[in-house]
Every structure is written in C-alpha cells, then in structure tokens.
Amino acid sequence: MDNNASPAQAHIVVCIKQVPDTTxxxxxxxxxxxxxxxxxxxxxxxxxxxxxxxxxxxxxxxGRTTVLTMGxxxxxxxxxxxxxxxxxxxxxxxxxxFAGSDTLATSYTLARAIKKLxxxxxxxxxxxxxxxxxxxxxxxxxxxxxxxxVTYIKKIESIGEGTARVERMTEEGFExxxxxxxxxxxxxxxxxxxxxxxxxxxxxxxxxxxxxxxAQNLDCEEERLGLKGSPTQxxxxxxxxxxxxxxxxxxxxxEVTDKLVAFLKEVLV
Amino acid sequence: MxxxxxxxxxxxxxxxxxxxxxxxxxxxxxYDKTEEFPWPIVKILAQSDxxxxxxxxxYGGLGGGVLETCLATEELSKACGGxxxxxxASYLGLDPILLFGTDEQKKKYLPDLAAGKRLAAFAVTEPxxxxxASAIQTIAKKKGDHYVLNGLKHFITGGxxxxxxxxxxxxxxxxxxxxATAFILEKGMEGFTFGKKEDKMGIRASSxxxxxxxxxxxxxxxxxxxxxxxxxxxxxxFDVSRPGVASQALGIAAGALESAVKYARERVQFGxxxxxxxxxxxxxxxxxxxxEAARALIYATARMIDAGVKNVSKASAMTKLFASxxxxxxxxxxxxxxxxxxxxxDYPAExxxxxxxxxxxxxxxxxxxxxxxxxxxIKEMAK
Numbered sequence: 284m285d286n287n288a289s290p291a292q293a294h295i296v297v298c299i300k301q302v303p304d305t306t307x308x309x310x311x312x313x314x315x316x317x318x319x320x321x322x323x324x325x326x327x328x329x330x331x332x333x334x335x336x337x338x339x340x341x342x343x344x345x346g347r348t349t350v351l352t353m354g355x356x357x358x359x360x361x362x363x364x365x366x367x368x369x370x371x372x373x374x375x376x377x378x379x380x381f382a383g384s385d386t387l388a389t390s391y392t393l394a395r396a397i398k399k400l401x402x403x404x405x406x407x408x409x410x411x412x413x414x415x416x417x418x419x420x421x422x423x424x425x426x427x428x429x430x431x432x433v434t435y436i437k438k439i440e441s442i443g444e445g446t447a448r449v450e451r452m453t454e455e456g457f458e459x460x461x462x463x464x465x466x467x468x469x470x471x472x473x474x475x476x477x478x479x480x481x482x483x484x485x486x487x488x489x490x491x492x493x494x495x496x497x498a499q500n501l502d503c504e505e506e507r508l509g510l511k512g513s514p515t516q517x518x519x520x521x522x523x524x525x526x527x528x529x530x531x532x533x534x535x536x537x538e539v540t541d542k543l544v545a546f547l548k549e550v551l552v
Numbered sequence: 553m554x555x556x557x558x559x560x561x562x563x564x565x566x567x568x569x570x571x572x573x574x575x576x577x578x579x580x581x582x583y584d585k586t587e588e589f590p591w592p593i594v595k596i597l598a599q600s601d602x603x604x605x606x607x608x609x610x611y612g613g614l615g616g617g618v619l620e621t622c623l624a625t626e627e628l629s630k631a632c633g634g635x636x637x638x639x640x641a642s643y644l645g646l647d648p649i650l651l652f653g654t655d656e657q658k659k660k661y662l663p664d665l666a667a668g669k670r671l672a673a674f675a676v677t678e679p680x681x682x683x684x685a686s687a688i689q690t691i692a693k694k695k696g697d698h699y700v701l702n703g704l705k706h707f708i709t710g711g712x713x714x715x716x717x718x719x720x721x722x723x724x725x726x727x728x729x730x731x732a733t734a735f736i737l738e739k740g741m742e743g744f745t746f747g748k749k750e751d752k753m754g755i756r757a758s759s760x761x762x763x764x765x766x767x768x769x770x771x772x773x774x775x776x777x778x779x780x781x782x783x784x785x786x787x788x789x790f791d792v793s794r795p796g797v798a799s800q801a802l803g804i805a806a807g808a809l810e811s812a813v814k815y816a817r818e819r820v821q822f823g824x825x826x827x828x829x830x831x832x833x834x835x836x837x838x839x840x841x842x843x844e845a846a847r848a849l850i851y852a853t854a855r856m857i858d859a860g861v862k863n864v865s866k867a868s869a870m871t872k873l874f875a876s877x878x879x880x881x882x883x884x885x886x887x888x889x890x891x892x893x894x895x896x897x898d899y900p901a902e903x904x905x906x907x908x909x910x911x912x913x914x915x916x917x918x919x920x921x922x923x924x925x926x927x928x929x930i931k932e933m934a935k
Binding site for chain 2: 484
C-alpha cells in the first residue's frame, strides 16, 4: 500500500479542531446561537490527548509528526500551539470553498489533504469535538481513505511492523484489538496527560512556517466540498429548558419511605 | 502597570502563570502538609525548559538574565512559594558557576541544570555561621591534587534532593573571610552525606537539610575561581540572587492580594460584600500599592544587573529587604481580610503568611540587607 510507512520512518498525522473555550460559553437567548465575541478559542480538549500521544510515539519510535486542521486563518493559532508541544509540521486546510462543511464534507476534505501529505503510519484524532460532539469526522476520514479505524482508544500497547495493538474503551470495560497499519485511531482522555508547551517549543512555533492547502491544492471533487457537499442542515439551535429543582423528602426513615412510595405510585400509575 | 516586557519575557510569564494555576495551585496545600519534595512539578518545569531561562544558549539554556528568572519566580510563587523554591534554589546553586565557572565547569554542569535533569544548591550557612559568614568552620585541607573537606553545613535549601552543591569551606583560617574557598561537590561523593531534614514553619515543599563532610575528597578542578575567593563569590552570587528571593516574596504577596480581592467581593456581611466597606477597600489599596512598588524595584534592579552595571549590591539588597517586608505585611493583611477563614487551613491565606516569613530571613536577614545598603550609602558619600 502506497500510504504505508514503516515504523522506522513513522509518520503520525494528528487532526485537530479549534473550538470556542466551552468553560465560558454563552448562548444568545434571542437568536439561540453561540455568542462568539470575546470567547477565547482553544484546541478541542480531546485533540490535546491525540497530540500528546503523537509526541510520545515519536519520542518512542522516531519518525515525524504532522498536525492538520481545517478552518479559517485564525486556526493557525491552534496549529502553533500544537507545534509548541513538539509536533514537527503543521498544515492549515483553508479556503472559502470549505465554508459550511458538515462532518461528511469535512472528513472528505481532510482525507484529501492527508492523501496529499503522502505516506503515513497512523492518524490520530480526539474522540469528538467539544462544540459539535458528533464523533463523526475521525471515522469519516478513515472511510474516505479506506483504512481501518478503531475508536475510543485508551492505550496504544504497541506499534509494530504493519500492525498496532490497542485498547479500546467500551461501556463495560475495554477490548484489546490488533489492527493493520496504516489506520486511524480516535482517543479518549484516559490515554495520557497532555504536556504543557515548552519555551523552546513556543519559540520554534512562533516562527515556524505553516503550510496552507486550498481547494485548488487538493485533488478533490468540487461538489463534495463546503455547503454543496454537506447533506446535513442545521434547522434550529436552542438551549434546553432548565430542569426544575427536585423535591427533598424530610422526616424519619418510615415517613420518607411512605412519602416516596406514594409519590412513585402517583407518577407511575 | 506595563513594564514593557519583550516577547520572550511575556512568553515566560504566561507559561509560568499557566503552570502555577493548572499544576501548582491544586497541589500546594498537599505538599505543605506532607513536606514531600515536589518531583512531579520539577518534571513539569524541566519539560517546559524553565530551568534554562537564564542560562546561556551555548550551555543549553534560553539565554535570558536575572529579569527572566525573576518573572518565572514571581509567577510560580503566586501559587506556592515553597514549590517555587525548588526552582529558585537551583538558580542560587548554579549562579556561582555561571558567574565564576571555567568554560569546562560550565560545560560539565550547566546543560543538565538547564534541562532540569539535576538540581543545584548553595551551602554557606553553618550552626555557628549565619549572618557572620566569616565564622565558617568547615575546613578544606589541600592534599596533593585534591582537598579534604571536614565539617557541617545546615539549613541548606534543596539539601539531599539537589545533586550539584557549591560549598564554601575554609582553606586558610588565619586569613578570615579571605581564607574561604568555593568548591563544587556532587551528591554521591565519598564522605559527603546528609543529616536531618528540618521541620519548617513555611516553604514546606522545599527540603532543608544538613550537609555532612567526613574526609570528603574533592579534586582541585572543582574549585570555583581560585583559593580564597569563597567570600567574594558568595557576595557576588547574592547580588544576583537576591532579586530572585525578592520575586518569590513578590509572588507570595501578589497571590495573597489577588485572593483577598476575590474573597472581599464574595464575602457578604451586614447584607453587603465586604469589598464595599471603605475599611477593606483602603487595606486592599495599600496592599496593591506596596506590591506594585516591590515589582517596580525588582524589575528595575534586574534590568540594571542584566545591563552589566558594576555595583549592584545596594539595589539588590533593597529588592530583598523591601519585597520581603511587603510580603509579610500583605499576607498578614490578607489573613485579616479573610477573618476567621484566614486563620484556618481550608484557605491558602495562612500558608502564604507562613511562607512569607522566611523571605525576611534567608539569603541575608533584612537587618544584614540594611547593613549592606547603609555601608554603600556611606561609601558613596565619602567618595
């Protein structure tokens, strides 16, 4: 397979997204849309784990790492932050033609960009983005590239010649899987603890050159890009109604039990 | 106030601010309680390249000066003055190498210290030689191509955890202060052991131990500068390190001020936040003014040292004297604003007051600082 790089010259690609800092998010009650003014942008928190894992794997295996994001020019800040953590190269996929992309168009575009990067060993993504919460872009990329995907990875046990052994989180516990390489993994927060940037990394990141891929650079079908290539339409965004506070039952054990049984009977019957 | 920091200085300040709030603040109370050495934080600081801020690039550092060390120390101390000392005390230990080391000594020690792989410490104080450093009793006797050290140092910050030590010992007792020599020692050398660890009032995350020398053989290449320079090396080291202690005091004070303002806005008494009472407002205003004055004095002095001004003893002593007195005053007032909550360990107010106290004592008591300042004043007038 032409996309397959051996571990000796491992190439790890990380896809990230710049999102509003949701620790401080406000919804305009009139329009029901996100108030973007004055809200700081950060790297999607789940993507931080993917970046950390890529840097760790590079420290372990050697090779190189590339970070990729699709977004407006200001998304370069997210790429520079990734570089300051120790990622080697950064690519911004940016064009007006990509505006309005849903997860299908986004994953198609990113897949085309990765194809353009050449051989790779592994693609890492966060399990989902904190703004859209779809968890579709990672799997979408692997489908477009026709490579295996394993989601919700909590540990990469080993990367060998052509295969990787990983632990995948499930609701009951975890599965140990072996997958051929190259493949795409989405990671959960249990996988590691992301490092803070280093001063040397920050300085390098400040002056690093960021490659920009536009629609013209990518070998892609125009009708699959942006709004045109996006079958999903957002009809309405709204804040869910606040739930009313519960009722606290007071009294001794018997009293409270009787009240609770009476209440349940009333509700259920 | 805007101190017109350059891009790299802002980067250092912001990264330290992030480390302080995300990594140090959550664990400060725990280390204060257990007195364990905060190795996980040392690792984070090392990984972020902070141990190299003021080491020349050719030795693996970032090439900054005293101001860069001060900025880092201030920001980190806002979260915990004790944990920060693991960083600041290593600078105290490596400053003599930076100032007086040969290229060979610098190449041997600085890269590991810049990378935070090893920590350094500085050892002058002895049970009978505190402010009076000339009373040192540790002896170094020349024997062929090495020296044999015998004696005891105590109250050594980083003692036992650091790996590189600058030790001041007497090579010629008859010459008094001029008979003192500075040696580079390494943990693990035969005859170099550690004594008891002190149980301290504050800065409890930092270790303070005795160093014991029993016929400890040190090669003569490990002398800094030359025989008899020990006292001068100590004074010149303190000239550049005192703004660092001052920055630790400043950080503790600034952290106390910030938490006092926050608390005063939240605490409601007589139906109003206590920040609406003039009595509290005036206290906060005085605290803020003192903190800013300390900062201005430290930054100005650090810039003076970095610019290569020759005689900096007076300014350097002033930063330590002023900032540490400010720290004591501001942390005490912060406890007062917190009221009963300031006196209990659920809030960090009382810890800051305990941590602040040492800054008036170590690296020369504030009385010694006043001696240095006065002596310089009189000298200047006599010219």
